[in-house]
Amino acid sequence: MTQNNNHGTPEPRHTDSGASFLIATIAGIPVRVHFTFLLLLIFIAAYGQGDVKGQSAYTVVFVILLFACVALHELGHALTARRYGLVTRSIVLYPIGGIASIEGVPEPRQELWIALAGPMVNFVIGALGLLTYYLMQDSKSPVLHTVLELSQANLILAAFNLIPAFPMDGGRILRALIAGKVDRVRATDLAAQVGKFIAVVVGVVAIYKLDLFLTILAVFVYMAADAENNMVRTRALVSGHTVKEAMIRQFITLSVGDTLRDASEKMLQGTQHDFPVMIGDSLAGVLSQRQLSLGLIESGPDAYVAGVMTRDYPTAEPEEALSDLIQRLESTDAVMVIDPKDPGAIPAGMITQERIVEFLVLLNSRNAAHNGG
Ligand SMILES: [Zn+2]
Structure with missing residues (x-):
């Protein structure tokens, strides 16, 4: 799968680092694993066909190998995007x-190739694996069975990703094909309708x-189709408008020395859910309502905001x-x-x-007023 982010300026990257770990940097692209993926491995190790000795360990190894193939699939997208000058911010592996996450909006023809590249990687791995299996069939090598299973899994992955529904690559391929004829909004809408229809049938x-x-x-695909369409x-x-026009200009800030109790009191006083956290006059991090709740549960009300806040927050320019x-x-x-003239100070918005x-x-409402209604 791919995700497009349309922002051109370099900035401190939001990498969702609280929930995922960096495992490798390949071709300059950070490859991360979401913590739920580790939960999946633990779950398999604990409950996966535990009656057969060694079977759980084998399944864990197999899942890791499979996800290495998923990572290669994503690298296929990322490196194809790079050929068109589009930067991949990160690759995150989920269960x-x-x-x-690719930055920028590609042209329909570029999107077509970027989307195709992922499934093509799995197809090539699957085909090479099958070839190896048939060539080495007589060798009775114990890894041969794994090669066969992994090849089949890759071919299934390739086919599955070609289903024409968001967030599968097939949805993007479909949109790229329609986008040659209608605009991107209409093309996304049509591709999303197809995706939702498929999701309902499968559901x-x-x-x-x-x-x-x-x-x-099926539920996930349905929701993802809606989300992509809405986005x-x-x-x-909002095209044609700047960040400056829409930003919140008046907000309360916290200090790194504030406790979670202080933060809760400030949150309850108003409707603000996200607080910039300052060290003196400069921005040190951001505390969200979600982080505050988690922090209260884990560390109690006397813990400091500094220990709970995100230091790796996304930014924009006015x-x-x-x-x-x-x-x-x-x-x-x-x-x-x-x-940009005053990067360390209190955020402009x-x-x-x-x-x-x-x-x-x-x-x-402005448009309505303009049209006399
Ligand atoms: Zn993909």
């Missing part, structure tokens, strides 16, 4: 697959067969296009707007998801 079959995994997958639409609606910021908000609570909704309402 349901990987996501390569009905899954429920009928009482297949829990397939049911979850592209929102981006189109003059940047607002549409470039929309994707950054998908994976975070708030984006800090930093004046903040943008949150709720703020985008408010801004859309404002734009809508």
Whole structure:
């Protein structure tokens, strides 16, 4: 899978570092593993066919090998994107697959090749594996069975990713093919409709067969299709506006020396959910409502804000296009707007998801007034 982020300026990267670990940097691209993936491995090790001795250990190794192939799939997207001058911020491996976060919006033809590259990697691995299996069939090598299973899994992965539904690569391929004829918003809408239709059909079959995994997958695909569609639409609606126009200018800040109790009191006083945390006059991090709640549970009210806040927060510049910021908000609570002339100081503003909704309402009412209604 891929994800496109449309922001051009270099900035402190939001890497969701609280929930994922860096395992390798390949071709300059950080490859991370989400903590839920480790949970999956622990789950398999603990419960996976535990009656057969050594079977769980084998499954764990197999899953790790499979996810190495998933990482190669994502690298396929990332390196193809690089050929078009698009930078991949990171690759994150989740239990349901990987996501390569690619910055910028590719042309339809570029998107087609970027999306195709991932499944093609799995197809090549699968084909080479099968070839190896048939060539070495007589050798009775104990790894041969693994080679066969891994090859089959890669071919399934390739086929699965070509299903024309977001967030699968097939959804992007479909959009790229339609986008040659209509604009991106319409193309995304059509691709999302197809994705939702497929999700409903698969969902009905899954429920009928009482297949829990397939049911979850169908729900996930349905939601992802909606999310992608909303994002592209929102981006189109706010295009032409800058970050400065929409940002929250008045907000309360916290200090690194504040306790979580202080932070809770400030949060309860108003409607602000995300707080810039300052050391003296300079920005040190951001504390979200979610982090505050988790911090209160883990460390209690006397812990310091400094120990709980994110230091790796996403930023934007006031003059940047607002549409470039929309994707950054998908994976975070708030984006800090930093004046490039004064990067260390109190942020010039903040943008949150709720703020985008408010801004859309404002734009809508302005248009209505303009049209005399
Ligand atoms: Zn992919």
